[in-house]
Amino acid sequence: MQPSSYQEALGSLYRLQKFGIKFGLSQTAHLLEAFGNPHLGERYVHIAGTNGKGSVSVFLAAILEEAGYRVGFYSSPHLVRFTERFRINGAEMSPQEAVSLIGETLGAIVPEEPPTFFEAVTAMALVYFKRRQTDLAILEVGMGGRLDATNLITPLVSAITNISLEHQAYLGRTLRQIAWEKAGIIKPGVPVFTAAQQPAVLSVFEGIARQKGAPLYRIGKEIRYRKTSRGLNFYGRFQSLRDLQLGLRGCYQSRNAALALALAEELREAGWAVSEDHMRRGLQKAFWPGRMHVVSEEPVIILDGAHNPAAMRHLAAAVQSEFPGRRLILVIGIMEDKDIPGVLSGILPISSYVIYTRPVYARAADPKQLMSAAGTHAPPGETAGSIPEAIARARSLAGKEDVILICGSLFTVGEALVVFDPLKNQPDPP
Structure with missing residues (x-):
């Protein structure tokens, strides 16, 4: 039965979350069959990895749009x-x-094999892009790669941004095991690019790429880059570009931009009309909310969705690089299933004061739990029961020269966006 309203439709879709996380492609495949397999013959770029998937996707999308x-x-x-x-x-x-x-x-679901929420939403995306006649669609992997619902596509090119320990209950306990799951997106003969650096991870990628006859290119070897005071210099397989300006802040974005440029180069070699000017303008225009996202200047207020130890370390380095010597007030809310001590250890050392809080989400850790996990050597701090309360408190403590950093989860950042710009960021009805 067709939902009568947006609110009713979302409620019906979210009820699929009761089926949790299940790895496998059959449920998504059956849904797509009901729509006539809209993904077959379409053109895609497939992007996996622990961190940076969204940034690489946004850079590449902006280049292709240009x-x-x-x-x-x-x-x-x-x-x-x-x-x-x-x-x-x-x-x-x-x-x-x-x-x-x-x-x-929902009408296409077979009751005997109900999909998860993510499987249903992925099928929706593939149907939507087919009907709206996109020239190309960029798909982010949800989790892992090999058995992720997005892995039914055959892309023109694939990318794996990086690998660190995450979702270990599902993907494996070691970097090699996680790398093997991520490398499941590598398709026979389809070029794959990676910004991963660990030798153990690269050996997994190299072995699987060799088995599948897929050319493998690495950022730092076949493709290089260098950040200078004038911008980003890129040394690709086919061209060199100098003094590139990035629309996304953070020193870690240079590597993401280099990966996006490498993908754009590969598409151009395959016949897509992408010029140097398109690359320059696309990189500069790229915008991705909640990623080193500055929403205020006095004091500087930054929103960032970093939610695992590796991302938090990169975020800390970026904040120190862009705002050296400034007093930092940290507002942090983390999901309870994350590596809370690891996440905190990445950002607490640069913080002067901490406000532990939580978004309105079932998986959010209690602020008191976060404060306890921070340990006795943490900076001074307090708890706040909600994101708006935490932001108000941080603002009351901050001077004009201070920095307020709001991070720990994309859910935390999402609620903060509503606080800072409620007209632009109107949430879905409850």
């Missing part, structure tokens, strides 16, 4: 609204389209 292409982008999770997950040239799916497509998707 070249005049109609570019789909599927990402997860969303920050504020469900429809953010589906974008075409930066514009998200309308609520009306979501209601219609959710109704069709």
Whole structure:
């Protein structure tokens, strides 16, 4: 039955979360069969990795949009609204389209084999991009790669941003095991690019790429880059570009930009009309909310969705690089299933004062639990029961020259966006 409203449609879709996380491709495949397999014959870029998937995707999408292409982008999770997950040239799916497509998707479910929430949403994305006639769609892997719902596509090119320990209950306890799952997106004969650096991880990628006859290119070897005071210098397989300006802040974005440029080069070699000017303009115009996202200047207030130890270390380095010597007030909310001590250890050393809080989400850790996990050597701090309360408290403590950093989870950042710009960031109805 077709949902009567956007709110009812979302409620029906979210009820699929009761089926949890299940790895496998059959449920998504059956859903797509009901729609006539819309993914077959379409053109995709597939991006896996622990951190940076969204940034690489946004850089590449902006480059291709500058070249005049109609570019789909599927990402997860969303920050504020469900429809953010589906974008075409930066514009998200309308609520009306979501209601219609959710109704069709729910109607196609076989009761004996119910999909998870992510499987249903991935099928929606593939149907949506087919119907809206995108020239190419960029798909972010949800978790892992080998058995992720997105892995039914055959892309023109694949990328694996990096690997660190994450989702170990599902992906494996070691870097090699996680790398093997991520490398499951490598397809026979399809070029794959990676920004991973660990020898153990690269050996896994090299072995699987060799087995599948897939050319493998590495950032730092076949493709290089260097950050200078004038911008980013890129040394690709086919060209060198100097003094590139990036629309996304943070020193770690240079590596993500280099990976996006390498993908753009590969597409150009395959016949896509992408010029140096398109690359320059795309990199500079790229925007991705909640990633080193400055929403205020006096004091500087930064939102960042970093939620694992590796991402938090990169974030700490970026903040210190861009705002050296400034007093930092940290507002942090983390999901209870994350490596809380590891996440905290990445950011507490640069913090002067900490406000532990939580977003309105079932998996969010209690602020007192976070404060306890920080240990006796942590900076002074306090707890706040909600994101708005924590932000108000941080502002009351901050001077004009201070920095307020809000991070720990994309859910934390999503709620903060609503506080700072409620007109632009109107959340879905409860």
